[in-house]
Amino acid sequence: xxTKKNFSGLILIVTLFLYNFSVHGQQIVxxxxxxxxxxxxxxxxxEIYKVGDHYAGKIIKLQRDLDDDPDPICDxxxxxxxxxxxxxxxxxxxxxxxLDLSSNEYVNGTILDPENGxxxxxxxxxxxxxxxxxxxxxxxxxxxQTWLPVSNPN
Numbered sequence: 001x002x003t004k005k006n007f008s009g010l011i012l013i014v015t016l017f018l019y020n021f022s023v024h025g026q027q028i029v030x031x032x033x034x035x036x037x038x039x040x041x042x043x044x045x046x047e048i049y050k051v052g053d054h055y056a057g058k059i060i061k062l063q064r065d066l067d068d069d070p071d072p073i074c075d076x077x078x079x080x081x082x083x084x085x086x087x088x089x090x091x092x093x094x095x096x097x098x099l100d101l102s103s104n105e106y107v108n109g110t111i112l113d114p115e116n117g118x119x120x121x122x123x124x125x126x127x128x129x130x131x132x133x134x135x136x137x138x139x140x141x142x143x144x145q146t147w148l149p150v151s152n153p154n
Contacts, residue, residue, distance in 0.1 A: 032147035057094030076117030
């Protein structure tokens with residue numbers, strides 16, 4: 001009888017661990033509203049999704065002023081980059097993020113700023129408030145943005 005209890009307990013622990021692991025990795029998957037650091041206005045909606053064991057993100061919507069190009073291209077991207085002269089809407093700007101279970105952060109990927117064409121090392125993590133912290137950095141210099149969850153991106 002004790003063996004049966006121990007086996008049931010083991011199954012419960014393994015199930016909880018696997019559930020926690022799968023939920024943890026899915027938390028950033030979804031739609032996020034980006035906010036301009038200076039104007040505090042909405043800039044875009046980014047969809048984050050899983051690709052194999054990595055995470056990526058693409059711009060699915062831009063918030064534009066009336067005098068702005070409604071469908072801009074990345075003319076600031078490097079000519080060596082496959083995103084050069086590509087439309088920003090639909091462009092993958094976050095690549096190769098991996099969940100680090102020890103820190104609960106998504107690391108080792110990159111993020112592109114299509115405004116200036118610069119690509120930065122990237123780290124993502126969820127705040128206690130449910131926002132997504134997005135840090136782009138080169139060496140010791142970095143900038144962190146707070147992205148807001150969006151339930152309906154339309």
